[in-house]
Amino acid sequence: xxxxxxxxxxxxxxxxxxxxxxxxxxxxxxxxxxxxxxxxxxxxxxxxxxxxxxxxxxxxxxxxxxxxxxxxxxxxxxxxxxxxxxxxxxxxxxxxxxxxxxxxxxxxxxxxxxxxxxxxxxxxxxxxxxxxxxxxxxxxxxxxxxxxxxxxxxxxxxxxxxxxxxxxxxxxxxxxxxxxxxxxxxxxxxxxxxxxxxxxxxxxxxxxxxxxxxxxxxxxxxxxxxxxxxxxxxxxxxxxxxxxxxxxxxxxxxxxxxxxxxxxxxxxxxxxxxxxxxxxxxxxxxxxxxxxxxxxxxxxxxxxxxxxxxxxxxxxxxxxxxxxxxxxxxxxxxxxxxxxxxxxxxxxxxxxxxxxxxxxxxxxxxxxxxxxxxxxxxxxxxxxxxxxxxxxxxxxxxxxxx
Amino acid sequence: xxxxxxxxxxxxxxxxxxxxxxxxxxxxxxxxxxxxxxxxxxxxxxxxxxxxxxxxxxxxxxxxxxxxxxxxxxxxxxxxxxxxxxxxxxxxxxxxxxxxxxxxxxxxxxxxxxxxxxxxxxxxxxxxxxxxxxxxxxxxxxxxxxxxxxxxxxxxxxxxxxxxxxxxxxxxxxxxxxxxxxxxxxxxxxxxxxxxxxxxxxxxxxxxxxxxxxxxxxxxxxxxxxxxxxxxxxxxxxxxxxxxxxxxxxxxxxxxxxxxxxxxxxxxxxxxxxxxxxxxxxxxxxxxxxxxxxxxxxxxxxxxxxxxxxxxxxxxxxxxxxxxxxxxxxxxxxxxxxxxxxxxxxxxxxxxxxxxxxxxxxxxxxxxxxxxxxxxxxxxxxxxxxxxxxxxxxxxxxxxxx
Numbered sequence: 034x035x036x037x038x039x040x041x042x043x044x045x046x047x048x049x050x051x052x053x054x055x056x057x058x059x060x061x062x063x064x065x066x067x068x069x070x071x072x073x074x075x076x077x078x079x080x081x082x083x084x085x086x087x088x089x090x091x092x093x094x095x096x097x098x099x100x101x102x103x104x105x106x107x108x109x110x111x112x113x114x115x116x117x118x119x120x121x122x123x124x125x126x127x128x129x130x131x132x133x134x135x136x137x138x139x140x141x142x143x144x145x146x147x148x149x150x151x152x153x154x155x156x157x158x159x160x161x162x163x164x165x166x167x168x169x170x171x172x173x174x175x176x177x178x179x180x181x182x183x184x185x186x187x188x189x190x191x192x193x194x195x196x197x198x199x200x201x202x203x204x205x206x207x208x209x210x211x212x213x214x215x216x217x218x219x220x221x222x223x224x225x226x227x228x229x230x231x232x233x234x235x236x237x238x239x240x241x242x243x244x245x246x247x248x249x250x251x252x253x254x255x256x257x258x259x260x261x262x263x264x265x266x267x268x269x270x271x272x273x274x275x276x277x278x279x280x281x282x283x284x285x286x287x288x289x290x291x292x293x294x295x296x297x298x299x300x301x302x303x304x305x306x307x308x309x310x311x312x313x314x315x316x317x318x319x320x321x322x323x324x325x326x327x328x329x330x331x332x333x334x335x336x337x338x339x340x341x342x343x344x345x346x347x348x349x350x351x352x353x354x355x356x357x358x359x360x361x362x363x364x365x366x367x368x369x370x371x372x373x374x375x376x377x378x379x380x381x382x383x384x385x386x387x388x389x390x391x392x393x394x395x396x397x398x399x400x401x402x403x404x405x406x407x408x409x410x411x412x413x414x415x416x417x418x419x420x421x422x423x424x425x426x427x428x429x430x431x432x433x434x435x
Numbered sequence: 436x437x438x439x440x441x442x443x444x445x446x447x448x449x450x451x452x453x454x455x456x457x458x459x460x461x462x463x464x465x466x467x468x469x470x471x472x473x474x475x476x477x478x479x480x481x482x483x484x485x486x487x488x489x490x491x492x493x494x495x496x497x498x499x500x501x502x503x504x505x506x507x508x509x510x511x512x513x514x515x516x517x518x519x520x521x522x523x524x525x526x527x528x529x530x531x532x533x534x535x536x537x538x539x540x541x542x543x544x545x546x547x548x549x550x551x552x553x554x555x556x557x558x559x560x561x562x563x564x565x566x567x568x569x570x571x572x573x574x575x576x577x578x579x580x581x582x583x584x585x586x587x588x589x590x591x592x593x594x595x596x597x598x599x600x601x602x603x604x605x606x607x608x609x610x611x612x613x614x615x616x617x618x619x620x621x622x623x624x625x626x627x628x629x630x631x632x633x634x635x636x637x638x639x640x641x642x643x644x645x646x647x648x649x650x651x652x653x654x655x656x657x658x659x660x661x662x663x664x665x666x667x668x669x670x671x672x673x674x675x676x677x678x679x680x681x682x683x684x685x686x687x688x689x690x691x692x693x694x695x696x697x698x699x700x701x702x703x704x705x706x707x708x709x710x711x712x713x714x715x716x717x718x719x720x721x722x723x724x725x726x727x728x729x730x731x732x733x734x735x736x737x738x739x740x741x742x743x744x745x746x747x748x749x750x751x752x753x754x755x756x757x758x759x760x761x762x763x764x765x766x767x768x769x770x771x772x773x774x775x776x777x778x779x780x781x782x783x784x785x786x787x788x789x790x791x792x793x794x795x796x797x798x799x800x801x802x803x804x805x806x807x808x809x810x811x812x813x814x815x816x817x818x819x820x821x822x823x824x825x826x827x828x829x830x831x832x833x834x835x836x837x
Contacts, residue, residue, distance in 0.1 A: 037628075037629055037631065037632040038443065038629060038632055038650075039632045039633060039635070040442075040633060040646050040649055040650060040653075041440065042642055042645060042646055044637075044642060047639075047641065047680055050680075091675070091676065092660070092661050092662070092663060093661070093663060093675040093676070096660055096661040096694055096774045096775075097773070097774050097775035098572045098573065098574050098773065098775070099572055099768070099775045099779070100764075117764070118762055118764070119673075119674075119675060119762050119763050119764060120675065122672050122673040122676065122805075123673050123675060123676035126673070126676060126679065127676075127679075137762075137764055138764050139764050139765055139779050139781065140764075141571050141779075144571075165579075166578075166579070167578060167579045167580040167583075168578055168580045169543050169546075169578060169580075170500045170501055170578070171500065171578045171579070171580075172500050172574070172575075172576065172577075172578070173574070173575070173578075173579050174574065175574075176569060176570055176571060176572070176573045176574070176598075177567075177568070177569045177573070177575050177579060177582065178569040178570045178571075178573075178596060180579065181569075194580060196578075226439075227439055227440060229439065230439040230440055230441045231441060231442060233441070235446075237449075239449065239657070240444055240446060242657075243444060243652045243653060243655070243656070243657070244442050244444055244652075244653065246648075246649075246652050246659075247442055247648075247649035247650075247652040247653050248440075248442060248649075250645045250646075250648050250649040250652070251442075251645065251646070251649050253645070254645070255641070255644075255645070255678075256659075256660070257648075257658075257659070258494070258498055258658070258660065259494050259495070259498040260494070261494060261495060270524050271524040271525050271528070273493070273495040273521060273522065273525060274493065274495070274524065274525035274528060274529075276657075277528065277529075278449055278452075292498055360520055360521050360539075361521050362502075362519070362520070362521060362539055362540050362541050362542075363541055366501070371499070371500065372498045372499050373498075373499035373500070373501045377501070377541050377543075379541065403524075
């Protein structure tokens with residue numbers, strides 16, 4: 034029998050659910066984009082796009098691939114959820130959309146396809162095109178074989194890529210969305226500040242990551258899907274791996290990077306720590322340059338610039354100092370319902386920055402023998418400047434007692 | 436500044452990483468299935484299948500859709516990981532496969548497709564067919580538009596469904612896989628036993644679910660992707676929703692269902708509780724019938740029976756008592772790297788049960804005004820019987836002080 038044990042939880046007022054007006058604005062914007070993209074409807078099945086448009090909130094649908102879940106938003110006419118029967122109660126408790134078509138699932142021979150066909154063929158047909166999640170950075174929430182069958186079932190409608198519209202739709206966040214990201218950044222920031230109390234001699238990377246996740250949950254996070262850790266004597270060699278079984282040691286530098294969720298929205302930032310003794314002069318130098326690179330990125334993140342400009346500003350600081358840029362391929366990205374969204378802060382991404390876009394600023398540099406160091410902050414673009422959503426990392430790498 | 440606060444963590448020996456022999460057995464079985472399915476290779480991109488075959492372990496790849504990750508296992512010849520450059524260190528730290536093709540990602544115009552083409556066209560060609568995750572219960576880990584492009588790039592090879600092979604491959608678990616599921620069931624069982632200490636007056640569903648997740652993490656879980664809760668006076672109306680903002684009250688009956696992970700493997704079971712006072716006679720009657728139904732399901736889960744037989748044994752108990760079966764569509768399912776795997780315990784699923792299969796037994800029944808009650812246990816099929824991986828739920832619904 035387990036020892037009975039209470040856990041301390043920090044309670045503060047939850048942010049309110051999105052109101053109906055928020056969803057109506059999303060639908061209105063989506064419909065304007067459908068006209069531009071010549072679509073008669075958007076048919077979505079992935080967590081981010083389905084929940085964004087329908088308001089339906091579920092863990093279940095995204096943890097089991099047995100049953101697909103669909104939302105159809107027509108350019109004209111009523112939106113409809115096309116979902117397994119067992120989800121109707123959950124849908125009604127969370128979605129703004131009352132129209133539902135449901136079927137008794139599992140039914141492997143036909144998982145909702147007949148209902149999809151009926152809904153699509155009932156669309157007002159102008160462009161004969163239905164936008165589906167096909168293009169860059171999409172992950173469709175249905176078996177590809179079912180999509181192939183559906184294509185044939187809904188003629189004369191064509192299945193075309195809806196990601197242009199969906200990408201643009203989600204690029205600019207509403208104030209209510211930004212508040213969720215800000216809340217999550219605060220919670221993770223508090224847990225990062227608590228690192229010295231969490232880590233104990235004998236901890237492995239796995240132990241520390243478990244405690245760090247628990248700490249975020251007890252401070253009000255809802256989910257902790259991404260908590261990576263890199264550790265090693267004097268520095269680490271990957272910013273996206275772990276936790277492994279490695280025991281943390283005095284003299285280590287370690288990083289924790291976290292994409293955790295509040296109200297379905299992500300933070301995505303990291304913090305670096307030295308264990309038991311100050312970092313080497315080299316590590317301090319790199320850390321300081323990354324701090325300055327981050328500052329340059331924050332400054333460059335403003336209306337009139339592009340995502341590529343934000344990269345260039347960060348890269349210049351590091352390259353001027355003769356550093357080799359990190360092997361991540363970009364220096365930050367969009368952030369929202371998914372841990373990484375458009376745009377990419379990298380050469381060639383000419384997405385103009387506009388108010389309401391939420392970005393990570395994430396410069397990294399190589400040093401020593403295959404080591405890498407990274408900084409990361411989250412911000413929102415406003416009319417005249419970037420507003421930080423994270424509390425800025427300390428200028429000097431914290432040295433934890435150990 | 437956050438209050439500094441340590442957290443208690445239970446440490447026990449971690450289960451060892453899968454050894455090379457385990458992966459070689461998986462590859463050997465996969466290759467035998469490729470011959471049967473007339474495939475020259477399996478090309479996988481989803482978390483479960485890619486990690487199962489390659490050993491590569493990552494949170495990153497599955498939390499960001501920007502960069503796809505691929506593993507190609509040929510029927511003859513060396514397997515190869517086709518991955519973004521930034522993942523090479525992580526791959527080498529976790530995979531048994533040393534052959535890697537990598538590219539600097541993000542590169543939106545061509546995310547690894549040229550490398551995939553090179554790898555596929557280098558295959559020894561006998562059947563001219565490459566198996567990809569297309570069929571039932573699959574979710575491909577790449578944009579559909581990239582798959583469409585790839586199809587044209589790899590002629591004369593055809594892209595065909597690889598799910599028949601992949602489903603069968605993962606149906607029977609090795610002893611090392613079963614130990615991970617058993618460990619996760621123990622951890623979640625300990626947290627369920629601790630429920631009375633976790634819940635406090637004033638808690639909402641969200642608060643309790645946060646604490647329950649933290650509790651599992653501090654007892655050794657790695658991830659808590661699925662923790663649903665249903666609550667209401669005298670009973671709940673959905674087993675797959677929440678947590679919502681509803682405050683828990685004396686007189687409630689609530690359920691928590693959890694799919695949590697240890698070493699990448701899931702448990703999936705639930706427990707019911709009455710808050711502050713005993714359940715009604717009706718709820719007790721349903722609870723008792725579900726207990727008996729579960730017992731019948733456990734007894735029926737043996738070699739010589741099918742998944743449909745396991746359903747029938749559970750359903751008979753409930754139908755003989757005149758109950759309406761729950762609206763879930765099945766009474767349990769396979770369990771492993773994914774929270775729900777094949778088979779489905781439902782009429783028509785004639786999958787024969789064989790040793791090493793891990794199943795949930797999950798009868799549910801409707802009662803009262805739209806209420807539902809569910810039980811769930813996890814077990815493994817052995818030569819002569821089902822062995823429980825969960826500690827059996829108490830015969831009587833626990834009444835928590837409140």
